[in-house]
Amino acid sequence: MEFRKAYLAALLAVTVVAGCSTSPSSKTRVYETPVVAAPDGLTETPPALTAARSQLASMDADERIASTLSWASSYLNEKQAADASQLLSDLNPEKLNSEQRFAWLLLSGRAQLSQQQTEKTLSLLQQHQEEILQYPAEQQAQLDLLRADALAMKGELLSSLQQRIAAHPLLGDEDQDYNHNMTWQLLMQMPNTELDEAIDSSSGDLRGWLTLAQLYRDPIADLDAQITRLNQWSNQWRSHPAIDNVPQMLDALEKAASQRPSQVAILLPTSGPLKNAGAALQEGIMTAFYQQQKSGHTPTLRFYDSGSDDVLAVYQQAITDGADFILGPLSKDNVATIASQGTLPVTTMALNYIETDNRPDNFFQFGLAPEDEARQIANHAARNGALQAGVLYPEGEWAARVANAFANRWQELGGSVTITRTYQEGPSIGETVKEMLLVSQSQQRGNAVSRFTSLKMDNQPRRRQDMDFLFLLADPNQGRQVKPALNFHYAKNLPVYSTSLIYSGEEDPRRDQDLNGIRFVDMPWILTDDNQALHEAANEQWPDGHGRYERLFAMGIDTYRLQGRLYLLNALSSSELPGVTGRLHMKNQRIVRELNWAVFSSGKAKTLPQTTEAAQNIPRAITSQ
Incomplete structure (x- = not known):
């Protein structure tokens, strides 16, 4: 996963780590002078949280603060968001100066977002809102961008767009590039009905963005009509932030019109x-x-x-x-x-x-291609911070090909497959699930310990713990057997992701109750009107x-x-x-x-908020040059 180099690079890489008195480059500059002095001989980031905490315990207050901020940034860059959050939680924000509190706030929010904790991020920003209003406008804009990312991940696309457009003029060049791209991605995902309603109630740059997206997104419209409308948009919005991109769009549309088949x-x-x-x-x-x-x-x-x-x-x-x-x-x-x-x-x-x-x-x-769906699921699980996957699919060449597409993509992303099993439809599914979850082994271990100790043991069977989620390939009938078996064998809370194969496309609440909790991908035509x-x-x-x-x-x-x-x-x-x-x-x-993503709830396929991949590639603002 590639993270964006941006607004904390100067603070953390230059002033915190190096303790240097020179200003960062104009591209990443946030502050004119060093704001957090780092101690001489600052050590490299310890690979493990326990080691980091051990070293921090022996430091004086200033050194501990500087090291915590620097190491939390490094953990985010290494996709150790949970470690970054825990490290930052050891700091008391009341003991930090203004610049340190800004760094702590931004790092904490990014760490939470990288763990999909959108509500925590929004709550954190709300809790410190009065303080944020006292920050320089540039810093407020960066925290507004953090809020916009959280809203996008939550699926509140219009609210995210409003935050982005308000903050955009105050952002640095690289933040503006990111914000510009995210704005367009959100516009491409906004449902047509919501887009139309938003245009009616908007003004200023937001209305310009919305109308541009509307005319671009109309795939049934005649190309000549789209070109005419795009030229009209350019004449109306000469100072709009998107105006520099319109010539390239116009050129491509004109060439598409000239080359369209007869x-x-x-x-x-x-x-x-x-x-x-x-x-x-x-x-x-x-x-x-x-x-x-x-x-x-x-x-x-x-x-x-x-x-x-x-x-x-x-x-x-x-x-x-x-x-x-x-x-x-x-x-x-x-x-x-x-x-x-x-x-x-x-x-x-x-x-x-x-x-x-x-x-x-x-x-x-x-x-x-179901292989594409499998790869999208792998991407989604990686963005959610999962590391270990289980794979369960029916016997057969076709299913094996889809399962392999998932496993290959998952391993490309740095994940590991801890268990792979095939199943045959019928009464044996329950045993296959039980064996995959290692429930019998947990029972045997508990009984063995009880025989050789006088301690009172909890012999409650448990599923294996080296599986963050299950990739399940199943049609509705197969899924109605697999999910209840997972629930019965102590894996009710194990996230289960599936392809569109799991959904017939027709509501059947009585039978599909057995699929409750399964998340799956499917096309907009099936999930929305x-x-x-x-x-x-x-x-x-x-x-x-x-x-x-x-x-x-x-x-x-x-x-x-x-x-x-x-x-x-x-x-x-x-x-x-x-x-x-x-x-x-x-x-x-x-x-x-x-x-799109959906989840079975009360026997029905419920569409989940649509978020962009970029919105979930969250610790982008923390890396150093």
Whole structure:
């Protein structure tokens, strides 16, 4: 995890650690002169909290304060946020001078946020609010940014935006870069209805940000209309903080408009084992197509059956018929066949993922890869400070592939997998869970100790303690067996994360009570009704929905959207598309989805507040040069 070098660098790295009298560079400068004098010969940060406390106990007051602040900063940089919090709690803020109290307050807040303790951070700031109001404006702005981060992590996106925009003019250059990026990320996550309501009640720079996000986020709008609106925005908001970014956005949109296809060939199976999946995708594509027809330019669409054995012949026929953009094919084998052809005659976006290092420059991939969901869960758990994971998945090649995707990403992030188990659906699940949790061993150890001591022992069985959470791969029926077994075997409070496989997409409170507490990722189309016009159009045409193919129907909507904006995502690395299957961005010619989070509560899937990854990469302000 990469942490931002920012406003405490000067205080902690220069004045606290070095005791130097020179000013830090203008990029990271917070204070003109040293504010905390560090003792000569300050030792390196002890790797363990116990060692740090032992050394601090032998220091005089000034040395102990300086060392505590410096070492807490180092612990945050090393992702030891809990140690940083405990070290800072040993200081009495009433014994600190103003600059030391500012450092203590900012470090304490960052340490709490890195442990997802948003309420503690907000309470800390509120508790010291009167004192904060006496700080110089620059320091107040930095603490406002801390508050904004806490609000973003809590899911209060509009409140976070208000704090950020108010503090922005007083921040240093690097803090402004971070704040600018966070503002845009929050705007990309804000639900459409909330965005519209916020515009009506806002003014000043906030209104400028909100209207810019609204016009950028409209993926159904005609590109020419978006360009016109963006030019109008630029004329209206000439002094807005985002104005410097608009030319790059305009340039990308103009090039996307100039390169948009006029005839799109769509290769989907209308025969063979994937025909139902192909039908759901086609219906999603046409739903989005009809919606865009209402607002502007649409390409000609031609559908081809890719269910035959000779996908190359189908592909060539589409080219012969005049296609200048191809969507599909769907099956992995067909995707691999197209990708192996070298340079392709037209831009092609396959509707599945394959692993290949030799892809053509104009070959892109989009799909609903469960491996991506598994990797997102690993990212989330790491940001929450977890270190040890358990993995439980059903027997089979497909499940093993998803479990491996999670484990590989988790280990890349520095985590460890302490236990991996497979299960078979049926009565044996309970025994598998019990064995995985080492409950029998805890009972045996307790009985053994009781036989050889006269002490009264607590023989209550316990689960293993070397597991911060469980990555569970299960469908609803499997999950309804696994979670009760976890609860029964003393793991009721063990966090359980799962992919969208765990949710059928349809409310079933009576049966899904057994899934209570499981957190999972899923697409906005399933969890929210924020895309109201599309939902209404879909419900009108297909009132019974698409059952288990509903997610593929949603993929069809985003598939159509992407054909007009693929250039934008590819050319502008910071761009993303708020799609119905997730927030979409491009990485190595591959569309990557970031999904929403939900939790089962009272048998229903309850959407959790949406927070950005950047908002959770919290001890960014504490590192030194």
